[in-house]
Amino acid sequence: xxxxxxxxxxxxxxxxxxxxxxxxxxxxxxxxxxxxxxxxxxxxxxxxxxxxxxxxxxxxxxxxxxxxxxxxxxxxxxxxxxxxxxxxxxxxxxxxxxxxxxxxxxxxxxxxxxxxxxxxxxxxxxxxxxxxxxxxxxxxxxxxxxxxxxxxxxxxxxxxxxxxxxxxxxxxxxxxxxxxxxxxxxxxxxxxxxxxxxxxxxxxxxxxxxxxxxxxxxxxxxxxxxxxxxxxxxxxxxxxxxxxxxxxxxxxxxxxxxxxxxxxxxxxxxxxxxxxxxxxxxxxxxxxxxxxxxxxxxxxxxxxxxxxxxxxxxx
Amino acid sequence: xxxxxxxxxxxxxxxxxxxxxxxxxxxxxxxxxxxxxxxxxxxxxxxxxxxxxxxxxxxxxxxxxxxxxxxxxxxxxxxxxxxxxxxxxxxxxxxxxxxxxxxxxxxxxxxxxxxxxxxxxxxxxxxxxxxxxxxxxxxxxxxxxxxxxxxxxxxxxxxxxxxxxxxxxxxxxxxxxxxxxxxxxxxxxxxxxxxxxxxxxxxxxxxxxxxxxxxxxxxxxxxxxxxxxxxxxxxxxxxxxxxxxxxxxxxxxxxxxxxxxxxxxxxxxxxxxxxxxxxxxxxxxxxxxxxxxxxxxxxxxxxxxxxxxxxxxxxxxxxxxxxxxxxxx
Numbered sequence: 001x002x003x004x005x006x007x008x009x010x011x012x013x014x015x016x017x018x019x020x021x022x023x024x025x026x027x028x029x030x031x032x033x034x035x036x037x038x039x040x041x042x043x044x045x046x047x048x049x050x051x052x053x054x055x056x057x058x059x060x061x062x063x064x065x066x067x068x069x070x071x072x073x074x075x076x077x078x079x080x081x082x083x084x085x086x087x088x089x090x091x092x093x094x095x096x097x098x099x100x101x102x103x104x105x106x107x108x109x110x111x112x113x114x115x116x117x118x119x120x121x122x123x124x125x126x127x128x129x130x131x132x133x134x135x136x137x138x139x140x141x142x143x144x145x146x147x148x149x150x151x152x153x154x155x156x157x158x159x160x161x162x163x164x165x166x167x168x169x170x171x172x173x174x175x176x177x178x179x180x181x182x183x184x185x186x187x188x189x190x191x192x193x194x195x196x197x198x199x200x201x202x203x204x205x206x207x208x209x210x211x212x213x214x215x216x217x218x219x220x221x222x223x224x225x226x227x228x229x230x231x232x233x234x235x236x237x238x239x240x241x242x243x244x245x246x247x248x249x250x251x252x253x254x255x256x257x258x259x260x261x262x263x264x265x266x267x268x269x270x271x272x273x274x275x276x277x278x279x280x281x282x283x284x285x286x287x288x289x290x291x292x293x294x295x296x297x298x299x300x301x302x303x304x305x306x307x308x309x310x311x312x313x314x315x
Numbered sequence: 316x317x318x319x320x321x322x323x324x325x326x327x328x329x330x331x332x333x334x335x336x337x338x339x340x341x342x343x344x345x346x347x348x349x350x351x352x353x354x355x356x357x358x359x360x361x362x363x364x365x366x367x368x369x370x371x372x373x374x375x376x377x378x379x380x381x382x383x384x385x386x387x388x389x390x391x392x393x394x395x396x397x398x399x400x401x402x403x404x405x406x407x408x409x410x411x412x413x414x415x416x417x418x419x420x421x422x423x424x425x426x427x428x429x430x431x432x433x434x435x436x437x438x439x440x441x442x443x444x445x446x447x448x449x450x451x452x453x454x455x456x457x458x459x460x461x462x463x464x465x466x467x468x469x470x471x472x473x474x475x476x477x478x479x480x481x482x483x484x485x486x487x488x489x490x491x492x493x494x495x496x497x498x499x500x501x502x503x504x505x506x507x508x509x510x511x512x513x514x515x516x517x518x519x520x521x522x523x524x525x526x527x528x529x530x531x532x533x534x535x536x537x538x539x540x541x542x543x544x545x546x547x548x549x550x551x552x553x554x555x556x557x558x559x560x561x562x563x564x565x566x567x568x569x570x571x572x573x574x575x576x577x578x579x580x581x582x583x584x585x586x587x588x589x590x591x592x593x594x595x596x597x598x599x600x601x602x603x604x605x606x607x608x609x610x611x612x613x614x615x616x617x618x619x620x621x622x623x624x625x626x627x628x629x630x631x632x633x634x635x636x637x638x639x640x641x642x643x644x
Contacts, residue, residue: 106472110495114441121613123438126606127448131598135607140591142607147615148438149430171494172434264459271455278454279447279465286445286470 001305005047007069009060012052012078016294020052024301041068048072050301055079056263056281061097063089074304078297080104080284081234082314083207090315097315098300102160103292104284109164111283112202112232115256116153116169118277119200119228120146125274146226146253149173154198156191156214157205157233165202191215195222203231203238217242226253232283235261244269247276258283326632327372329365329393331383332402338621342376345625351383358383362392371395374628379403386410390417398631400624401641404428404484404611405561407534411643422627425639426483427619428611433487435610436529436559439583440476440492442604443555444469444527449601469553469580472496477525479518479541480532480560481507488529500524504537518542522549527557534561542566547573555581555602559610562588571596574603585610 006024008017020026027048032040041048048069053060053076061075063086074096075085082099090097118124122145129135135142149172155162191214195201201223205211215229215238223229229252231238240261246252247270254275260266263281270276284293300311328346342348349365349372351358365372373395377383385399390413400422401409414421442448446468453465473496478485481501489499489512499512502521506514515521518541522528528550532538542556543566550556556579558565567588573579574597581602587593590608597603626638 106496107470110441110471111445111447113495114438114445114447117434117438117441118447121435121438123435123442123604123606124448124451126609127442127604128452130593130605130607135591135593138591140608142609142612144612144614144617145609147431147613148434168491168494171491173430264463266454266459277447277451279450280454280459282445282450282465282468285465285467287467288470290467 001302004049004301004305005044005071006050006052006301007044007048008052010054012054013290013294015291016052016078016297019294019298020301023298024050038068041065045069046071049074050304051075052297052301053077053079053084055081056084059084061085066090066093066095074098074301074310076297076300077314078293081207083234085314087315095315096304096310096313098297098310098312099314100293100296101312103296104289105160105164107286107289108161108204108232108283109168111258111279112161112165112204112230112256113168115230115232115258115277115279116200116202116228117148119230119254119256119275120148120151122274124277150175151199152197154194154201156194156201156203156237157211159204159206161232162202162204165204192218192222195219195227198223198227200228200230203229203233205233205237207234207236212236213239215239215243217246220246220252223252225250228252228254228256230256232258235259235263240267247273324370326374327365327368327370328628329362329372329375329396331375332378341621341625346374346628347372358389359392362389366393366395374398374400374631376400376402376624376628377408379405379408382408384408384410385414387413390414390419398422398628398637400627400631402620402624404432405533406641407561407563409641411641415643420631420637421641422624422631422637422639423641424611424620425623427623427639428616429483429487431613431616432484432531432559432610433491435585435606436484436488436531436557436583437491439557439559439585439604439606440527440529440555441471443557443581443583443602444471444474446601448604469555473498474526475500475524477501477515477521477528478512479503479521479528479530479564480538481510481512482531482533484559485529485531486510488531497527503532519545519549522546522554523551525550525554527555530556530558530560530564532560532564534563539563540566542570544569544573547579550579552577553580555579555583557583559585562586562590567594574600 001024004024007027009029049071061084066089077099080099080101153169153174244267256277258279303310325347328348330348331351351361354361398420406423450465476492476497476499478501481503501512502515502518571594583604585606
């Protein structure tokens with residue numbers, strides 16, 4: 001694929017970038033200063049046949065970009081979520097889209113369980129307490145936390161990641177977890193019911209429009225002052241202002257959050273709470289998995305270049 | 316004082332741990348409590364005074380963690396003692412041989428804490444491999460918008476886990492990590508019948524074959540500093556250590572040096588040699604998770620424990636077998 005013109009929207013991974021540089025004709029969007037990106041795209045439009053994006057909100061792949069690249073054939077996402085790509089426009093233009101499912105399932109599930117343990121057991125809080133010298137200053141005192149094992153865990157979204165989470169929490173004696181699949185409308189009374197019978201909810205659904213705000217005020221209230229919310233899906237799945245208020249007011253027992261409404265913007269209120277565990281969208285952020293994701297990106301590009309079936313197409 | 320008409324006096328109980336109001340009330344409802352911490356007296360004086368009473372106490376409820384040692388001197392001071400009830404997961408503060416020699420029965424916490432300690436061990440392991448605590452500090456320091464994505468970390472699923480000590484706690488840890496696709500191996504004095512995990516008679520060989528080494532054994536003469544320089548070197552620069560057992564199981568100086576030199580990749584520690592003192596070098600490291608000897612400290616376990624302690628004491632005073640006796644190893 002040496003002649004394949006590939007546009008990389010932002011630095012993602014050193015190994016991936018090196019391989020793209022070595023095996024394709026790589027263009028880096030960030031070589032142009034912000035205010036001259038339009039110019040850059042115009043200058044290179046005819047040679048760009050592939051775009052590589054990351055994940056998360058604002059990762060690129062919107063209609064504006066697609067329209068600026070008349071020779072675009074494929075958008076390859078270094079991510080499992082592809083909500084940042086305008087699929088409708090892609091279909092209209094015949095642009096293929098791929099993502100990186102499966103290779104990151106274990107990592108995201110591991111992190112979800114880590115957050116689910118850390119929220120009631122407050123491990124990161126204890127770590128800050130010890131580092132601040134408070135364990136010594138308080139003569140060896142540290143308070144009581146809450147048990148994790150055996151608690152009722154409700155998983156919203158029982159896809160690959162949700163199933164992997166379910167398998168792990170069952171090893172902790174958590175009763176058979178329930179799944180909540182969401183049909184094609186916004187108000188879902190049964191998610192409220194799931195919250196009412198759960199000690200903890202884990203949001204692991206893929207970023208579809210129907211799941212926006214699925215964890216509403218009603219769901220948070222049903223979860224209650226001893227309930228815990230873990231989110232490894234998308235910030236948009238949760239009514240964030242409601243979540244923040246509920247945590248601050250003690251109407252919700254705790255939370256473990258890897259994703260936020262607008263990353264990397266984490267509300268100050270959350271940072272001050274001891275019963276909240278915060279992570280910077282690192283669900284798939286291990287060396288092992290990122291290499292596997294990069295290899296999958298490269299394999300999809302190569303398949304495309306050789307007119308072979310794509311490995312993990314979305315469109 | 317005996318109440319001749321209405322029944323026997325409440326049996327005397329030495330109380331050598333701090334308790335909350337509810338539990339104290341529950342104890343006082345059943346026993347005549349001699350409260351060490353409330354007395355303000357030095358230990359020796361307190362014990363001597365108790366032994367000198369007309370109806371000296373036959374049972375003692377002691378805290379774990381080494382603050383009070385139930386050794387020969389303790390037992391000599393109160394010869395009336397027939398039962399010691401301890402409340403921690405470990406019994407290294409009780410001289411079991413001395414107790415056995417004097418016919419003093421010992422009750423422990425049984426398996427009450429195993430699940431909470433196992434959960435904590437898994438939490439520490441995820442925390443050190445995935446840098447969850449460090450990443451939390453990164454977010455709280457405002458570094459996510461300023462410096463971008465957090466650095467890449469290390470995957471847990473599928474890693475090789477070596478557990479030192481496959482007792483109740485070690486078994487619960489193994490069961491949990493199996494669900495993460497980890498390959499479980501273990502070291503203990505002798506192989507356990509019908510467990511599906513690989514046994515290593517040599518702890519160094521276990522470390523050499525592990526990506527993560529978890530210390531879950533009791534502290535005794537055989538296991539003091541079982542994790543020393545050689546084991547750490549065998550674990551290697553990509554390996555991590557988790558300790559939810561006793562600080563004394565690990566050579567702390569060697570551990571700090573190994574972390575400083577990068578000879579191991581990280582550690583998750585709930586226990587230390589000289590609590591609550593934590594080596595200051597560890598406090599600056601991002602590849603370390605430090606917690607305050609609290610693996611057992613959940614509200615749920617605390618409630619269960621109080622029930623169990625009273626159950627053991629009542630059994631002893633009724634001449635029945637203890638609910639959770641600790642036997643000499």
